[in-house]
Amino acid sequence: MSVTHIIGAGLAGLSAAVAITYAGGRVKIYEASAMAGGRARSYHDKKLGIEIDNGNHMLLSGNHSAETYLRRIGAEHRFKSPKEAAFSFCDLSDKERFTIKLSNGFVPWWVLCAKSRVPHSKAKDYLALLSLLLADHNTKIGDIIPDNTALWRKLLDPFFVSVLNTPAKDGAACLAAAVIRETLMKGGKACIPRIAYPNLASSFIDPALDYLKARGVEVDYRNRLRQIHFSGQDVTSLEFAHQDIKLEKGDKVIIALPAWVVQSLIPDIETPDKYQAIINAHFLMKPTAAMPHIMGVVGGTADWIFTFENRISVTISAANHLLALEKEELVKRIWDDIQTVYAFKQDMPEWQVVTEKRATFEATVDQNNRRPPAVTAWNNLFLAGNWVRTGLPATIESAIRSGQTAADLALSHS
Numbered sequence: 001m002s003v004t005h006i007i008g009a010g011l012a013g014l015s016a017a018v019a020i021t022y023a024g025g026r027v028k029i030y031e032a033s034a035m036a037g038g039r040a041r042s043y044h045d046k047k048l049g050i051e052i053d054n055g056n057h058m059l060l061s062g063n064h065s066a067e068t069y070l071r072r073i074g075a076e077h078r079f080k081s082p083k084e085a086a087f088s089f090c091d092l093s094d095k096e097r098f099t100i101k102l103s104n105g106f107v108p109w110w111v112l113c114a115k116s117r118v119p120h121s122k123a124k125d126y127l128a129l130l131s132l133l134l135a136d137h138n139t140k141i142g143d144i145i146p147d148n149t150a151l152w153r154k155l156l157d158p159f160f161v162s163v164l165n166t167p168a169k170d171g172a173a174c175l176a177a178a179v180i181r182e183t184l185m186k187g188g189k190a191c192i193p194r195i196a197y198p199n200l201a202s203s204f205i206d207p208a209l210d211y212l213k214a215r216g217v218e219v220d221y222r223n224r225l226r227q228i229h230f231s232g233q234d235v236t237s238l239e240f241a242h243q244d245i246k247l248e249k250g251d252k253v254i255i256a257l258p259a260w261v262v263q264s265l266i267p268d269i270e271t272p273d274k275y276q277a278i279i280n281a282h283f284l285m286k287p288t289a290a291m292p293h294i295m296g297v298v299g300g301t302a303d304w305i306f307t308f309e310n311r312i313s314v315t316i317s318a319a320n321h322l323l324a325l326e327k328e329e330l331v332k333r334i335w336d337d338i339q340t341v342y343a344f345k346q347d348m349p350e351w352q353v354v355t356e357k358r359a360t361f362e363a364t365v366d367q368n369n370r371r372p373p374a375v376t377a378w379n380n381l382f383l384a385g386n387w388v389r390t391g392l393p394a395t396i397e398s399a400i401r402s403g404q405t406a407a408d409l410a411l412s413h414s
């Protein structure tokens with residue numbers, strides 16, 4: 001039986017491996033580092049003495065490719081989720097606290113009711129979201145949605161920054177529209193936040209590795225792909241740190257690597273080449289029962305505050321503007337935000353800051369238009385990764401969907 005060689009054991013590579021194995025195909029997986037998960041990984045932090053994630057990740061219940069993956073690996077219950085799509089916010093500029101509670105069905109009744117929509121917003125403000133749905137590939141969000149409304153400041157700006165990991169006004173309107181189509185437009189049932197619990201590895205990574213191991217597939221770690229050899233329309237061999245693999249007739253290759261690595265491996269490929277950072281700050285502290293599992297912060301340094309059993313974790317998206325700041329100054333600002341949001345005063349507990357400088361490609365019009373499709377100029381070579389042309393921003397859903405698409409292409413290739 002032919003083999004599909006999958007390079008990269010991040011979510012895209014694992015998703016491709018699970019999909020092919022699920023369909024009865026054979027795979028081999030190679031990974032440069034000592035662990036799977038890539039940009040969605042958990043590890044033991046020596047300073048805090050606990051297991052943490054490189055970053056808090058939020059999935060929405062409408063992310064259907066991720067749900068398929070989780071169902072296949074038996075991990076769909078390893079999440080903490082509220083029963084309904086309700087998001088609490090604290091606006092630090094006017095100290096206003098509010099909760100947006102989406103209606104369960106398709107009809108957005110919540111927009112029509114002053115108590116459930118964003119404070120000081122008007123129902124007609126939300127019509128701007130409809131024009132977003134009609135946007136073409138060359139339109140920015142800032143070209144369509146006015147930024148002088150309470151709706152923009154208190155909800156749309158933070159929402160687009162988190163889903164695009166890009167300053168909201170510069171974001172590609174078509175990417176924001178894709179997220180809205182797959183979540184908001186399907187009603188509250190598709191917008192329930194799902195947080196991996198107790199950590200990313202236990203929900204997205206370890207169950208996939210167990211699923212694959214039970215079917216005879218193990219990841220070949222610390223084995224970096226150095227070069228791809230081509231002949232005519234085909235890949236003929238793969239040169240790794242530890243071995244060369246000569247492809248047999250019918251074998252396929254799925255490259256599930258970050259865009260900046262792919263640029264050096266595949267000739268003349270155009271990929272996104274600008275990135276935005278995500279910063280996470282973890283504080284060793286047991287949250288009180290009054291602290292919700294997720295809290296949105298408007299007008300502060302922090303964007304979202306997450307509570308876990310043994311820590312409070314803050315996420316800041318589109319964080320390139322904070323990269324030059326000293327960590328001590330940054331963490332002080334974040335701790336101030338937490339104390340204001342939860343109205344307490346306390347010395348800062350032990351903390352850790354994790355900065356992912358190239359967390360995702362910048363979801364601007366220019367960068368989105370540089371995304372290649374999964375098929376390549378070579379018959380037996382397919383691409384996966386959150387940056388491949390999935391029509392979505394660089395999210396978990398995009399990474400997993402790209403893996404499933406590459407798997408389908410590999411399975412149907414003869």
Ligand SMILES: Cc1cc2nc3c(=O)[nH]c(=O)nc-3n(C[C@H](O)[C@H](O)[C@H](O)COP(=O)(O)OP(=O)(O)OC[C@H]3O[C@@H](n4cnc5c(N)ncnc54)[C@H](O)[C@@H]3O)c2cc1C
Pocket residue numbers: 007008009010011012013030031032033035036037038039040054055056057058059223224225226256257258261278279280356358359360384385386387394395396397398399
């Ligand atoms: C801090 C942070 C927070 C995030 N929050 C969210 C969120 O809340 N919601 C959401 O939906 N998404 C979020 N994301 C995005 C999400 O994590 C990514 O979309 C996803 O993990 C990308 O997966 P991937 O497989 O495409 O790439 P990667 O995870 O980068 O996987 C690529 C793999 O290839 C390996 N590799 C690299 N070079 C080689 C080589 N030469 N040979 C072999 N292997 C190699 C790498 O080690 C890595 O394991 C976040 C990302 C970050 C960084």
